[in-house]
Amino acid sequence: MGEVLIAAVLTIITAATPLVYASIGEMISEKAGVLNLGVEGMMLMGAVCGFAAVNATDSSAIGIIVGMLAGSGLSLIFAVLVLGFQATQVATGLALTIFGIGISSLIGQDLVGIAYDGLPKLPIPGLSAIPVAGKLLFNHDILVYGSFVLILVVSWFLRSTRSGLILRAVGDSHDAAHAIGYHVIRIRYMAILFGGAMSGLAGAYLSLSYSPLWIENMSAGRGWIALALVVFATWRPWRVFTGAYLFGGITILQLHAQALGIGVPAQVMSMLPYVATIIVLVLISQDHNKIKLNAPACIGKPFHPTS
Amino acid sequence: MRKTTRLHNVIKGVTGVLVASTIMFSVSTASAEDAKVGFVYVGPVGDHGWTYRHDLGRQAVEKETGAETTFVESVEEGADAERVIRKLASSGHNIIFTTSFGYMNPTLKVAKQFPNVKFEHATGYKQADNMATYSARFYEGRAVIGTIAGMMSKTGVVGYIASFPIPEVVRGINAFALAMQKVNPDAVVKVVWVNSWYDPGKEGDAAKALIDQGADMITQHTDSPAPLQVAEQRGVQGFGQASDMSAFAPTAQLTAIIDDWDPYYVSRVKAVMDGTWTSGDVWEGIDTGMVGFAPYGDAVPADVRAAADAVKQGIVDGSLHPFTGPITNQAGEQVIGEGETLDDGVLLSMDWYVQGVQGELGQ
Numbered sequence: 001m002g003e004v005l006i007a008a009v010l011t012i013i014t015a016a017t018p019l020v021y022a023s024i025g026e027m028i029s030e031k032a033g034v035l036n037l038g039v040e041g042m043m044l045m046g047a048v049c050g051f052a053a054v055n056a057t058d059s060s061a062i063g064i065i066v067g068m069l070a071g072s073g074l075s076l077i078f079a080v081l082v083l084g085f086q087a088t089q090v091a092t093g094l095a096l097t098i099f100g101i102g103i104s105s106l107i108g109q110d111l112v113g114i115a116y117d118g119l120p121k122l123p124i125p126g127l128s129a130i131p132v133a134g135k136l137l138f139n140h141d142i143l144v145y146g147s148f149v150l151i152l153v154v155s156w157f158l159r160s161t162r163s164g165l166i167l168r169a170v171g172d173s174h175d176a177a178h179a180i181g182y183h184v185i186r187i188r189y190m191a192i193l194f195g196g197a198m199s200g201l202a203g204a205y206l207s208l209s210y211s212p213l214w215i216e217n218m219s220a221g222r223g224w225i226a227l228a229l230v231v232f233a234t235w236r237p238w239r240v241f242t243g244a245y246l247f248g249g250i251t252i253l254q255l256h257a258q259a260l261g262i263g264v265p266a267q268v269m270s271m272l273p274y275v276a277t278i279i280v281l282v283l284i285s286q287d288h289n290k291i292k293l294n295a296p297a298c299i300g301k302p303f304h305p306t307s
Numbered sequence: 308m309r310k311t312t313r314l315h316n317v318i319k320g321v322t323g324v325l326v327a328s329t330i331m332f333s334v335s336t337a338s339a340e341d342a343k344v345g346f347v348y349v350g351p352v353g354d355h356g357w358t359y360r361h362d363l364g365r366q367a368v369e370k371e372t373g374a375e376t377t378f379v380e381s382v383e384e385g386a387d388a389e390r391v392i393r394k395l396a397s398s399g400h401n402i403i404f405t406t407s408f409g410y411m412n413p414t415l416k417v418a419k420q421f422p423n424v425k426f427e428h429a430t431g432y433k434q435a436d437n438m439a440t441y442s443a444r445f446y447e448g449r450a451v452i453g454t455i456a457g458m459m460s461k462t463g464v465v466g467y468i469a470s471f472p473i474p475e476v477v478r479g480i481n482a483f484a485l486a487m488q489k490v491n492p493d494a495v496v497k498v499v500w501v502n503s504w505y506d507p508g509k510e511g512d513a514a515k516a517l518i519d520q521g522a523d524m525i526t527q528h529t530d531s532p533a534p535l536q537v538a539e540q541r542g543v544q545g546f547g548q549a550s551d552m553s554a555f556a557p558t559a560q561l562t563a564i565i566d567d568w569d570p571y572y573v574s575r576v577k578a579v580m581d582g583t584w585t586s587g588d589v590w591e592g593i594d595t596g597m598v599g600f601a602p603y604g605d606a607v608p609a610d611v612r613a614a615a616d617a618v619k620q621g622i623v624d625g626s627l628h629p630f631t632g633p634i635t636n637q638a639g640e641q642v643i644g645e646g647e648t649l650d651d652g653v654l655l656s657m658d659w660y661v662q663g664v665q666g667e668l669g670q
Contacts, residue, residue, distance in 0.1 A: 015512055113555075211507040217350075218531075220509070255501070260520060
């Protein structure tokens with residue numbers, strides 16, 4: 001049973017990792033006041049380009065970098081439209097998703113049916129030998145470690161750095177930030193590109209590690225889940241992280257419960273991850289003042305530097 | 308004349324305009340003697356499974372009849388499907404194939420509004436004067452792979468990744484379990500429902516969960532090759548679904564059930580062209596080739612191949628029916644006795660598990 005539990009937790013980590021990347025990236029973008037609904041499309045771009053790069057070069061490092069660049073490349077289109085041309089963020093983001101789904105299928109046409117072994121596991125010498133904990137924490141591929149580092153860095157960045165404060169200021173009141181001399185547009189560009197890169201990484205994780213293959217539309221809605229996590233976690237990094245693991249965890253545990261033959265109808269089981277994640281996140285985020293404090297006040301609003 | 312319109316339809320509503328405009332494009336190019344054929348797919352054509360095989364059928368139609376075809380992929384089952392089907396019907400298509408169970412009611416609704424257009428719905432049970440149904444007896448294929456699983460599984464525990472609890476899927480699970488038990492009476496089939504036809508990540512996770520719980524063989528009724536890929540990584544064996552998936556699991560795939568819609572689609576489109584199309588209900592199996600198989604994997608020994616071939620042969624010549632009694636349901640009640648077989652009516656509405664299947668079947 002212990003073995004099964006460890007195996008289940010390992011699967012939970014792999015299920016949560018793409019959600020961590022995509023939702024943390026989106027959170028940064030939203031903290032700067034930009035709502036980018038194109039997460040699903042950027043993930044697919046990252047997935048297909050990362051997979052294509054690995055297929056062409058045999059280097060997983062290049063695959064990961066290309067996946068990241070592909071995600072931010074797509075987000076650059078979004079950034080130019082909403083920041084440069086003041087297009088509506090919601091509609092542009094939706095269009096970005098549709099565009100991403102289409103273009104990734106086109107790029108990936110010749111990649112369907114090609115198999116890949118997946119990113120190599122990188123056990124950390126010494127630490128990975130610790131019983132149980134070594135297996136759970138120190139025997140993963142580079143992208144899982146990366147997601148741990150990401151959450152630490154991002155929460156530190158938002159809480160304790162001057163740049164983090166500026167980013168939040170831009171998202172809370174772009175006019176005020178502009179008045180005291182910050183480059184609102186430039187900061188938003190960077191936030192969008194960072195969000196795109198993280199979505200790209202999430203996608204690269206899907207096609208290089210989670211299920212190492214390319215098939216059309218393989219993200220299967222994870223981008224939308226990442227978007228929802230950000231809101232339900234009220235734009236707080238550790239809650240976003242918790243939400244991703246909660247969702248991934250319950251998804252995997254209900255699969256295990258089914259495999260064990262527990263007598264609960266499968267439909268109820270499938271519903272659980274969604275219901276439980278929403279309930280838990282809503283319960284821990286009940287304080288309205290705190291939500292107001294954390295929610296970027298300028299989200300979705302276009303910024304005119306001249307006015 | 309050949310023309311293909313490729314559409315992505317994922318976000319409801321937003322893409323509606325796109326769908327309409329793209330299909331309208333192909334109208335002007337159709338001439339009187341040509342048939343225009345529409346296809347509605349539940350997944351992307353690149354899923355390497357269910358939708359991929361239907362699309363090969365569409366390509367066969369283009370090649371052999373010269374008809375113009377249109378397809379719309381990744382169409383959600385439900386309200387969105389009705390909109391897509393109506394667009395196809397109102398834009399000059401003579402025959403429309405809707406290729407998933409969940410399109411049944413939308414297809415019927417649109418069929419009533421367009422009496423001059425022929426509709427063909429896959430795997431459903433509602434017909435009309437201008438709406439035929441067709442399906443393959445996949446359970447025959449399940450009986451063959453169940454035999455292989457029974458002979459080759461060491462733990463006697465097989466993991467079954469299932470999509471939605473509809474008769475089609477339940478029937479496959481039961482046929483598989485019965486065939487397995489014939490060889491190994493203690494065999495257990497563990498079923499995990501992922502509530503999706505297509506979610507590579509989740510399908511793979513379900514395979515991992517099943518393997519972690521002691522299954523040494525994996526089979527699936529979902530559309531992506533991800534579960535088989537997990538089987539390959541974990542060193543267990545499995546079966547491809549809908550198409551040959553050996554590229555993803557060169558050692559793990561023992562064989563695959565292959566859906567071959569090509570001859571049926573070609574014959575139905577030809578019937579529309581010469582005006583001989585009539586409504587009906589087709590349910591074909593191994594005998595006509597609608598249910599086919601991938602070559603056996605290297606891991607399958609000669610005696611298992613012989614046994615599997617014998618099951619195929621028995622089904623083709625009618626001496627073997629996969630649902631032959633005695634059959635006992637999950638609760639331990641005998642459904643039919645020795646020598647009796649379940650008729651098609653029972654098979655088409657199957658909503659109960661046979662003994663040896665583990666899991667709860669929601670209603």
